[in-house]
Amino acid sequence: MDLRCLYARGLELPHPLIAASAGTTEVLEKMRRCEEAGMSAVVMKTLFEEPAARKDPAPMFRTLQRRIGPARGTTFYTYEQGSHLDPQQFCEEIRKAREALDIKVIGSCACVSDEAWSEYPRLMEQAGADAIELNLSCPYSAHLTDNLAALPEFIEHATRIAREAVSIPLAAKMTPQMSSPPQMARLMERAGADAVVPFSRFPGLDIDIEAEAPLMHGGMAGHGGPWSLYYVLGWLWQIDQATDLPISSSGGVWQTDDLIKHLLCGADTVQLCTVLYIQGYQVAAAMLQGLRDWMEAKGYASLEDFRGKAGGRVLGMRQVERRQTVVAAIDPERCTSCGTCVRVCPHGAAKDVHEGPVSIVAEECSGCGLCVDLCPVTAIAMQPLPDGYRPRHRIASYYDVLSG
Ligand SMILES: Cc1cc2nc3c(=O)[nH]c(=O)nc-3n(C[C@H](O)[C@H](O)[C@H](O)COP(=O)(O)O)c2cc1C
Incomplete structure (x- = not known):
């Protein structure tokens, strides 16, 4: 069975399951756990230019439960911010990982200045990163929360600068806070990205009704959970139709069925994050085996036999x-x-x-x-x-x- 796929133009992987950028991928020891769980690549925890984003408040995680009659939902509500490392330490982790691991190591950065959008990717390339994910999406980035209208301009500008700085594959990660992700994918392609990554965490807010104030630290938090699957699938097939770039999708994947649904809607590779925090790294091995079993039962020999198939079957309103x-x-x-x-x-x-x-x-x-x-x-x-x-x-x- 052939599970080979493209993370980005110029970077092939043996199968589509990747560890998404988060605290679960920050340093070599955590990346090793991703490799042991069978993942084909790891996207490192984002290196932020803003020093404030390199220190987390404590506590930083809550699993918020909503149970109202038969309706249930869990949200992973998180204050985790950027990598704790500075650029030199971050690149040292890349070097160590390249030496110690067989899986692909993808750097990730979120910057503010033009200089850093050029310098950070270049440092990561020099350290041996196989690719770079531009984090154009983080819920903590001021430019996203303060001025969403300027997002397209920001995406194009940052992607172009990074493109000029490096020759290794570049992926551009999107926020789910957009009115038109397919349009944004085309913009990323025009600006020189080799892959698109929909989506990061949703920015969110919960309220402590006793204190009559935001929960935990008074600010917005990232949130996600199994419920976000449907939002991601809803855009994924449209992004697939809008761009020829490989898509590395992220959001709401907790079990084999979710992985298959992402692929059926057009993902080339699929990233895991929240499920690794809540259920542990080893879920990846079971998911991958589940994918193989499903493909065998369906008689599929390669991912290309079914990738995007369901997305191509989505009906318009008048056709239903x-x-x-x-x-x-x-x-x-x-x-x-x-x-x-x-x-x-x-x-x-x-x-x-x-x-x-x-x-x-x-x-x-x-x-x-x-x-x-x-x-x-x-x-x-x-x-x-x-x-x-x-x-x-x-x-x-x-x-x-x-x-x-
Ligand atoms: C605690 C936490 C930390 C995260 N940190 C980053 C990050 O540093 N950079 C990034 O690009 N995405 C980050 N993400 C977003 C994830 O990579 C992923 O895109 C998102 O959580 C959706 O996938 P999921 O539903 O599997 O969690 C983080 C997510 C969580 C939950």
């Missing part, structure tokens, strides 16, 4: 089939009369029957699926429309338009 073909039906044997479907049905189609299982009136059901999803005992399933079905709950003209 809207005719109703199903209604909810209840299994009276399983129903415990808990009343969930009665409460959530937007059309009142689920009726409480005194001392018996709930009944669903087919003609009042729009087939929306909410009761199926929320029934705690899986007593409801979708069934084909009954013969002669004519819905009662919607106005005729609306129904007629939709059913053509």
